[in-house]
Amino acid sequence: MAGAADTAVEPAPRDEPRGAAPALAGLSGGRGPLLVTVAIVAAIALVLIVAYGIHDVAQRGVNGLVSGSYFALGAVGLTLVYGTLRLVNFAHGDLLTFGAYMAFLANVTWGVPIVLATLFAVVATAALGVLSERVMWRPMRGRGAGMLQLLLMTLGLAFVIRYGIQMIWGTFPRRLEVDVTDSISFLGLRIGRTELIVVIVGFVVLLAVGLMLRRTSLGRQMRALSDDMGLAEVTGIDTDRVVIATWIFAAGLAGLAGVLYTAAIGTMTPNLGFFLLLSLFAAVILGGIGNAFGALAGGLLLGLAQEWSTLVIDPRWKVAVGFGILILVLFVRPQGLFGRKERTL
Amino acid sequence: MTPVFAVSLDALTSADFWIGVGVLAGTYTIFTLGLQLNVGFTGIINFGQAGFMAIGAYSMGILVVRAGWSLWAALPAATAIAMAAGVLIGLPSLRLRADYFAIVTIAFAEIVRYVAQNARGLTGGNQGLLGFDDQWLDVSDTILGWLPASMQDQFLLPLLIVVWVTVAILTGLLMLLQRSPWGRVLRAIREDEDAARALGKNVLAYKLQSIALAAALGAIAGYFLALNLSFLSPESFEPQFTFIGFTILILGGLANYVGVALGSLIMWTLLEATRFIDLPLAAEKVAALRFVIVGVALILLVAFRPQGLLGKRQEMVLRD
Amino acid sequence: MTDELLRVEEVVKRFGGVHAVDGATFAVRGGSITALIGPNGAGKTTLFNVVTGFQRADRGEVVYDGRTVGGRPAHAIARCGMVRTFQITKALAAMPVIDNMTLAAPRQPGEHLAGVIARPYAARKREKAVRERARELLARYGLEQKADDYAGTLSGGQRKLLELARVLMVEPRMVLLDEPMAGVNPTLGGKLLEHVHALREQEGTTFLLIEHDMEVVMGHSDRVICMAQGRVIADGEPEAVRSDPRVIDAYLGGAAR
Numbered sequence: 001m002a003g004a005a006d007t008a009v010e011p012a013p014r015d016e017p018r019g020a021a022p023a024l025a026g027l028s029g030g031r032g033p034l035l036v037t038v039a040i041v042a043a044i045a046l047v048l049i050v051a052y053g054i055h056d057v058a059q060r061g062v063n064g065l066v067s068g069s070y071f072a073l074g075a076v077g078l079t080l081v082y083g084t085l086r087l088v089n090f091a092h093g094d095l096l097t098f099g100a101y102m103a104f105l106a107n108v109t110w111g112v113p114i115v116l117a118t119l120f121a122v123v124a125t126a127a128l129g130v131l132s133e134r135v136m137w138r139p140m141r142g143r144g145a146g147m148l149q150l151l152l153m154t155l156g157l158a159f160v161i162r163y164g165i166q167m168i169w170g171t172f173p174r175r176l177e178v179d180v181t182d183s184i185s186f187l188g189l190r191i192g193r194t195e196l197i198v199v200i201v202g203f204v205v206l207l208a209v210g211l212m213l214r215r216t217s218l219g220r221q222m223r224a225l226s227d228d229m230g231l232a233e234v235t236g237i238d239t240d241r242v243v244i245a246t247w248i249f250a251a252g253l254a255g256l257a258g259v260l261y262t263a264a265i266g267t268m269t270p271n272l273g274f275f276l277l278l279s280l281f282a283a284v285i286l287g288g289i290g291n292a293f294g295a296l297a298g299g300l301l302l303g304l305a306q307e308w309s310t311l312v313i314d315p316r317w318k319v320a321v322g323f324g325i326l327i328l329v330l331f332v333r334p335q336g337l338f339g340r341k342e343r344t345l
Numbered sequence: 346m347t348p349v350f351a352v353s354l355d356a357l358t359s360a361d362f363w364i365g366v367g368v369l370a371g372t373y374t375i376f377t378l379g380l381q382l383n384v385g386f387t388g389i390i391n392f393g394q395a396g397f398m399a400i401g402a403y404s405m406g407i408l409v410v411r412a413g414w415s416l417w418a419a420l421p422a423a424t425a426i427a428m429a430a431g432v433l434i435g436l437p438s439l440r441l442r443a444d445y446f447a448i449v450t451i452a453f454a455e456i457v458r459y460v461a462q463n464a465r466g467l468t469g470g471n472q473g474l475l476g477f478d479d480q481w482l483d484v485s486d487t488i489l490g491w492l493p494a495s496m497q498d499q500f501l502l503p504l505l506i507v508v509w510v511t512v513a514i515l516t517g518l519l520m521l522l523q524r525s526p527w528g529r530v531l532r533a534i535r536e537d538e539d540a541a542r543a544l545g546k547n548v549l550a551y552k553l554q555s556i557a558l559a560a561a562l563g564a565i566a567g568y569f570l571a572l573n574l575s576f577l578s579p580e581s582f583e584p585q586f587t588f589i590g591f592t593i594l595i596l597g598g599l600a601n602y603v604g605v606a607l608g609s610l611i612m613w614t615l616l617e618a619t620r621f622i623d624l625p626l627a628a629e630k631v632a633a634l635r636f637v638i639v640g641v642a643l644i645l646l647v648a649f650r651p652q653g654l655l656g657k658r659q660e661m662v663l664r665d
Numbered sequence: 666m667t668d669e670l671l672r673v674e675e676v677v678k679r680f681g682g683v684h685a686v687d688g689a690t691f692a693v694r695g696g697s698i699t700a701l702i703g704p705n706g707a708g709k710t711t712l713f714n715v716v717t718g719f720q721r722a723d724r725g726e727v728v729y730d731g732r733t734v735g736g737r738p739a740h741a742i743a744r745c746g747m748v749r750t751f752q753i754t755k756a757l758a759a760m761p762v763i764d765n766m767t768l769a770a771p772r773q774p775g776e777h778l779a780g781v782i783a784r785p786y787a788a789r790k791r792e793k794a795v796r797e798r799a800r801e802l803l804a805r806y807g808l809e810q811k812a813d814d815y816a817g818t819l820s821g822g823q824r825k826l827l828e829l830a831r832v833l834m835v836e837p838r839m840v841l842l843d844e845p846m847a848g849v850n851p852t853l854g855g856k857l858l859e860h861v862h863a864l865r866e867q868e869g870t871t872f873l874l875i876e877h878d879m880e881v882v883m884g885h886s887d888r889v890i891c892m893a894q895g896r897v898i899a900d901g902e903p904e905a906v907r908s909d910p911r912v913i914d915a916y917l918g919g920a921a922r
């Protein structure tokens with residue numbers, strides 16, 4: 001890399017994990033950071049339990065897992081695109097919005113059942129991701145575009161998606177046909193029926209993503225490419241195929257995250273993805289930029305942090321917690337919880 | 346059959362239209378001069394200029410309305426606050442690769458908007474903040490008094506004059522700075538940080554100065570926006586306004602201070618002219634159309650004419 | 666040794682599993698010309714990076730002029746008079762050659778915002794002196810014709826010369842040159858070496874240079890340090906190092922690989 005600064009943070013090279021370790025042990029920093037993180041989270045939980053009682057902490061923890069699941073789904077795509085293409089995609093949040101409105105189109109306008117509408121949204125968003133690769137990113141890479149050029153183009157694309165949606169559907173909040181009032185009680189904890197489905201779908205998909213990245217050759221190739229595109233090319237990975245797969249993956253998951261977010265919150269507006277983008281970046285940087293497993297963990301941790309923060313501060317400010325974490329991580333550990341520091345010249 | 350849309354060209358010949366465009370173009374010239382300093386001359390990607398604009402404008406408004414300061418004392422104080430915010434944001438992120446700074450600044454702008462919306466006690470939230478411009482209106486009346494009688498009904502004319510005088514002064518100062526040894530160090534940093542470092546230049550300190558000055562320029566743009574609207578509300582400072590600035594920047598040409606004013610005039614003429622296209626659409630959808638245009642313009646410019654009108658092509662290729 | 670200017674002690678620098686520098690120890694005498702040799706990948710450039718603050722050592726210590734360098738930023742080290750060049754030249758391509766030179770000069774009040782505003786006269790005066798010195802140095806390296814061209818238009822060898830000239834603008838006490846002769850034609854290379862000697866005689870400047878050309882190493886250095894696989898394997902008089910079996914081994918081993 002051309003003269004990166006001495007303190008530049010490189011996405012950590014991923015070790016090939018050995019044995020049948022649990023999915024999260026694939027975090028590249030090894031087990032140490034994972035254990036430290038778990039210990040810190042446990043310590044915070046303990047302090048909160050002592051101060052506010054176990055019920056409140058558990059209830060907000062449940063809420064945190066709900067938001068954590070769509071943060072994680074959104075963040076993993078953002079980080080994978082960064083890792084494989086060195087592209088910070090500022091339009092990623094708007095892919096979530098696009099997914100939500102595609103589900104609205106199918107579910108409400110066309111009257112398709114929600115499950116099929118969700119599938120439609122995932123496919124449509126994945127298609128948009130692939131389209132953007134073919135029409136914008138691949139030609140630009142071919143021309144040797146600089147970082148600033150690419151960043152600005154992602155922003156232009158973000159505008160086109162967001163405000164294109166606003167031109168068609170306006171800013172009026174829209175709903176999917178899901179029941180957001182019905183709720184379930186378990187051990188004294190309340191969770192919305194839809195929220196429960198969101199968490200379950202979210203975690204099943206996250207697990208599948210984790211397994212896919214670790215176990216399948218496509219997943220391994222994605223991570224190899226994420227390490228070094230040039231290297232992957234000389235060692236014979238079909239990069240074009242992997243790049244397309246990455247986009248399908250990243251955009252499809254973003255579409256799903258958008259639908260899950262809307263289902264959990266109740267409404268969608270054209271801004272939803274942009275508002276979420278901040279949290280997605282916080283999750284990505286928390287986990288170590290470019291690190292897929294880190295993004296999954298970062299998303300969940302951020303969800304927990306935001307909800308637990310409402311025990312201490314006005315819930316209005318929980319969005320700011322994401323920003324606080326972002327800044328704190330950059331100060332204390334810029335390579336993220338699970339990244340490894342690399343200095344290059 | 347009724348036409349789908351009609352364009353009335355009358356508006357384009359009215360003085361109101363051009364004064365309105367002139368004030369906005371001047372305001373955004375100042376705003377984008379800051380981006381030019383950061384992106385064009387230092388090589389740092391500031392995506393949060395709207396946040397600095399908001400911090401400047403709100404600090405000014407709050408100091409005047411809530412703390413009872415004089416406007417003339419509030420302006421320098423608010424500028425200092427915006428600069429301090431720039432340094433605080435820069436300290437953790439400017440040591441890292443350029444894309445980290447882009448991420449942090451865009452997040453920062455969003456948080457500032459969020460605070461403006463939610464800290465109602467200070468900012469008035471969505472109701473907005475009013476009544477900070479009495480002292481300006483006195484000055485404005487004085488300037489109007491100097492003008493010929495035929496122009497006296499153009500109450501925005503004094504603002505137009507002051508904005509463009511400010512643009513001229515700031516552009517001149519920045520060009521002088523750029524020619525100084527200080528500007529030479531910035532250019533070296535933009536080209537190759539490590540080379541600058543090896544020659545004993547404190548790269549982080551220069552980057553922080555660059556971002557602090559850009560924040561000050563953003564704040565000044567914020568004052569003009571506030572005086573133009575007589576009213577501060579979160580919608581006027583949404584993060585996406587930064588990207589109108591970037592479109593202006595690329596349109597005018599990177600690493601060219603004069604191009605900024607040119608780009609801004611073209612951009613705002615186009616954006617304001619869209620108001621007069623009679624589309625059968627709700628207001629929010631017409632507003633959306635403007636941003637779609639910005640998005641498309643940004644993509645096409647960056648892809649096909651990255652050097653803009655006055656820049657050099659190689660300026661666009663910032664190293665990673 | 667009392668007159669040592671630079672001491673490297675047990676420095677270790679790893680990249681993942683690669684031990685680029687693996688416990689290197691040596692000292693450089695003030696006013697000497699010391700050559701650092703070793704096969705490709707021996708860790709010479711990495712050692713330079715650590716010594717000049719561009720990378721932080723995982724372990725070990727670097728002492729320059731009696732003070733530890735570890736943890737100090739690169740620009741601060743350069744300001745203490747220890748300045749380096751890069752193996753892959755870093756000419757500032759979009760700046761004129763003369764600006765490359767004047768940029769490097771220290772004590773320019775116009776480089777600070779306060780100085781630009783408050784001391785324009787002092788800045789202009791300094792600038793004038795700096796330009797004069799820059800033109801002098803450029804003339805010495807045959808670059809005076811190129812002074813107003815963009816550095817990007819220089820050839821590879823000319824860039825090497827520009828980088829050396831630029832380093833001298835900093836008024837260094839110690840110069841670390843990473844393969845300064847690579848790609849420079851022999852005549853100019855000879856002049857470059859002459860200049861190195863002249864600087865050492867007149868100003869007492871200390872040189873540590875990485876060089877692959879054995880002729881140059883033998884003919885021009887007072888002392889030779891040989892690295893292989895991150896360690897110092899020989900350190901002494903040029904002749905002694907040349908005939909050291911470990912050195913021959915390292916080079917032959919490197920060639921055989």
Ligand SMILES: Nc1ncnc2c1ncn2[C@@H]1O[C@H](COP(=O)(O)OP(=O)(O)OP(=O)(O)O)[C@@H](O)[C@H]1O
Nearest residue numbers: 343344345680685704705706707708709710711712
């Ligand atoms: N940033 C880096 N990341 C990973 N490995 C590195 C990095 N820099 C150097 N290395 C490795 O460290 C070892 C030493 O490299 P170094 O550049 O210091 O060698 P050198 O002695 O200067 O070689 P040459 O004579 O070819 O310039 C090499 O194996 C190299 O691959």
Ligand SMILES: [Mg+2]
Nearest residue numbers: 709710711752
């Ligand atoms: Mg080397």
